[in-house]
Amino acid sequence: MTADPRVRRTKALVHEAAIAVLVEEGFTGVSIESIAQRAGVARTTIYRHWSSPAAIVIDAFDSLSEPFELEPSGDVRTDLVTVLGRLATDLPESRWASVLTALVAAAEHDPELAERKRALAESRRRATMSLIEDAARRGEIRADVDSELVAAMLAGPLFYRRLLTNEPVDRQLVETIVDVVLAGLDHRSAGAARARSAARPRR
Amino acid sequence: MTADPRVRRTKALVHEAAIAVLVEEGFTGVSIESIAQRAGVARTTIYRHWSSPAAIVIDAFDSLSEPFELEPSGDVRTDLVTVLGRLATDLPESRWASVLTALVAAAEHDPELAERKRALAESRRRATMSLIEDAARRGEIRADVDSELVAAMLAGPLFYRRLLTNEPVDRQLVETIVDVVLAGLDHRSAGAARARSAARPRR
DNA sequence: CGACAACGCTACACAGTCGTAGCGTACAAG
DNA sequence: CTTGTACGCTACGACTGTGTAGCGTTGTCG
Missing domain, CATH: 1.10.10.60 (Homeodomain-like)
Structure with a gap:
């Protein structure tokens, strides 16, 4: 310029x-x-x-927004653990997380900053959603999942512990969350009536 | 006084x-x-x-901390939907949520405010954890779940949408989340090796 | 009713930030 | 080399918040 x-x-x-x-x-x-x-x-x-x-x-x-790169392995669980694992690493100490935290509060009163907040979180979110949609396309998980919802269910708990309870966020936690969510989505037998509601028409 | x-x-x-x-x-x-x-x-x-x-x-x-009251129905799903439903109602517009949001950022630089943030979120969190522990005791869900983890998996996605993506939070969403998590915890058959890791020794 | 305390109001000195102006110096580009 | 521009520096007035002091008024309580 x-x-x-x-x-x-x-x-x-x-x-x-x-x-x-x-x-x-x-x-x-x-x-x-x-x-x-x-x-x-x-x-x-x-x-x-x-x-x-x-x-x-x-x-x-x-000058802070970095494109989020990831080479997919082909296995949902592996890739999700990778993406969320990186999130777990960055959340406690990266400049990115600190800035995002500040923006969470500032966005309440300033639409412009709300937009920046969204932009900061977007690349990782899109990466997660892509993994889910690809897996659905490959048949690894049910085809009718709402990828936005699943992304929130995966990343939400990590942010929750970082922002609200200040509990540690480690790799073990990430694997557990991924496993529970994937299992919950797969579940078609006994509690099928419950899990079925996870499938919602995409907007 | x-x-x-x-x-x-x-x-x-x-x-x-x-x-x-x-x-x-x-x-x-x-x-x-x-x-x-x-x-x-x-x-x-x-x-x-x-x-x-x-x-x-x-x-x-x-003068703002309100004790969180709930009369348990005996069914985990019902009670969790009630508690999280109330959270979903309060998140978008209550004074409580606004104050909590401001505290999220302020807590980063002030230990005293970090403590107030914890206090503000604690009563609801404890209520959720109690429901989970009671259900485990009654045998409605597996007995060895980590209630703190499950609480984070239930409330985390709601906060995530409220604080990060600004997506709406409604009752339908709450039911879906509860169903997926409960199904994920119950899952003992095919992907048992995965779900098993959800059980962690209590601290 | 009378003593005491809380309150509102005004005034003051002090510090920090804001936004602008002017001027001399250093660097970039033709 | 010469022109133009960015920069650092100093100075200024204005505004806002801070913290303290004094005084008159109003409400409380025995």
Whole structure:
């Protein structure tokens, strides 16, 4: 976009600083002043590129969204454990998780930030849903599952423990969750009347 | 505690205002000034009772924790649907959910607020866990389930949709989740090796 | 009724952030 | 080399929140 290396350098420094402040102090600590100090950039310089702290932070998020890559193995359980395992690894300590946590609260009062929150979580969610849909297509799981629902049932418990109860999230937990959900979806014999409701028309 | 009705009135007004500001603007909007204005109370009066905005908010939370009551029907599915159904009702619009959301982010940087967050979510969580343990005792579900895990698997997806994806949370969803989880736990035949891992030694 | 306490109000000093302006310096690009 | 631009620095006024002090008024309770 911008050719001048001075501008690119400034923007990179400010983005980095904005995320750092947000992670360490939350939205309360974010101000043009604090970001400028953290970035080692003059406050006036920041005003030349952004109009408000919110604009800086939002701009910084765009330099944070990483495409989520995964090479499918062909087995649902294996792939789901891989994806969720990576989520379990990132949830406790990654910058991504910290930013997402801050956004959860901020999104309540700012539609723009709500959109960024969605964007941050989307790539992983889509990856999970794709795995489920592919497995359904291959016949590994019932063909009529609601992939959004299943994704929520898999990732939900991990976020629940991270955000609400602060319980640890480890690989053992991930495997258990995947197994219970897959078993619950497969169940067609005794409690079939129950499990059947898991199949809902896709919107 | 305090005998003087004037003090009780003031505290009630301030508590109410603090929660209102927190819900409407989040922690960013909370200040002694904003609370005083909202409560219709002089700022100096507030200083006579509290030393900081945080102290006010924390104090206000204590007047917010409601014991969670439930008369068990004896059937796990029925009772779980009731408890989670109430959660589904409260999540989208209750003051409780708004406060909890604000606390999720604030708890990252303030241990005291982390404790209040835990307290706010605890009564419902305990109710859910009790239902599971009772059902296990009665033999309705396998006896060796980890109730904390199951509670996370039931409530997690609801919070996930409310906090992360902003998808609607309705009764139909609740029933589906309960059915899948119960079916997944019951499953002893084909995929037993998988479901078995759901049983973990209680801590 | 009388003593005491809580409250509202005003005022003040202080700190932090905001947003803008001007000027000199350093770097980029033709 | 020369022009243009980005940057750092300083300074300023305005606004908002903080914390304290004093004083008059109102309500409480014995």
